[in-house]
Amino acid sequence: MTSRVLLVSPATSPSLRQARFDDGDAIDAGGAAGARSAAGSLPAAARVLLSPSRRCRQTASALGLDGVVAAELTGLDPGRWRGRTLEEVMATEPEAVGRWLTDPGCAPHGGESVRDVCERVGRWLDTARDLDGRTLAVVEPEVVRAAVVRVLGLPAAGFWRLDIPPLTATELSGRAGRWNLRLGQPLAAR
Known part of the structure; x- marks a missing residue:
């Protein structure tokens, strides 16, 4: 059996454009239009999963997808840096940002470390490998x-x-304990 997982990144939002740690904002008009134009371009899936963020849920909706929120696919928790720009945090906590960007086990913001999010998503991938049919996740x-x-x-x-x-x-496809990878395919407009 070959497992297939298609990971779709969300449309643009003000936070993304401003390099702001996710603050729960909506996708912007351009992002929504881009997602709507790509609606129908994704392959059929046995299941559709979503990161819980507003922008992922809105992107899925604009793509015409009805999905289930999966907590294990939550984005990295930036703790007390949520809503602040990287520039703002660098101005007040340059050493903390430096450690966070160079030490995957470091979480000076009180949220989640890079290592923690990698392990969490890795555990989810281990279970996804055993599922029949394609999993599409925004x-x-x-x-x-x-x-x-x-x-x-x-x-x-x-x-x-x-x-x-x-x-x-x-796109990830795997069998016999091994995954293959196809990176960054732009969503095609209909």
Whole structure:
């Protein structure tokens, strides 16, 4: 049996455009239009899952998808940095940001470390490998990063080296305990 997982990154939002730690904002008009234009371009799936964030739920809706929120696919918890821009945090806590970006086990913000999100998403992938049919998931970019780190057996430090553009699909297919990876396919307009 071959398992297939298609991870779709959300449409743009003000937080994403401003390099702001997710504050629960909505997708912007351009992101919504891009998602609507790609509606119907994704392959049929046995299940559709969503990161709990507002922007992932709205992206799924604009894509014409009806999904179930999966807590294990939550984006990285930025703790007390939520709602602040990276620039703002750098101005007040440069050492903390430096540690967070270089030490995958560090969580100076009181939220989740990169290593923690990689392990959480890795556990989910271990269960997804045994599911029949395709799983389509609209998830935060850091969930895609964590999945790629796991699939390729990269050290968690590789997490920040992966760029995940909005409205792209990363496809995983696996069998016999091994995953293959297809990165960053843009969603096609209908």
